[in-house]
Amino acid sequence: MMEITISKRFAKLSYALFLLVSTGLVFFSFEGYSLLSNTTSHLGAQGSPNAWLMNLVFVCLGLMAALTTYTTRIRFHQVMGAIFGLSLVMTAFFQHAPLVPGIPVNQLHDMWHSVFASSTGFSFTILAAGHAFLSQNRQRYVALFMAVIATVIPLGMMAFPAYMGLFQRLMFISAFGWLFFFMKAPQQGSPVDFQ
16 A cells, blocks of 8 residues: 555656656757747757756656556556556657757667657557556546547647647646556456446
């Protein structure tokens, strides 16, 4: 019980840290950064001022996601949660190409950042869809909604790049809000009613 309470506190802290850094760091990043069109990866990009803060948040969210899914004791949640969490952590270590002029580009880091960012999105979608399949009632419907959102938002980011930053923040807010505060895994891997 104490483990769950501590876990919930860290989940709240990680979530609050994301909200604070992903909006507040905008004012302390590179000139021309836009909350609407630039992503959180741009805040943590190679050469971005104070990038370490955004990358620290990625690590916190990733570790918290892995811990949250591990405590479900359901193998599917544990495996997909570990992939999701580890992928997000790795985006902090392999950073997006710089958007600041004059900063040399580490192409290898940028390539791996893209791979891990894609893996983060894909594994989250599979986690949400799998949770929908394993659950019933509100847990099923909300998880299915999250899987749809996790598919539609990246398409929206590609279709409307001028709003990429806004779309991505909505994705993070809804995804981690669901994962940390709403998702309840079914007992013994069988569908249960969580209403």
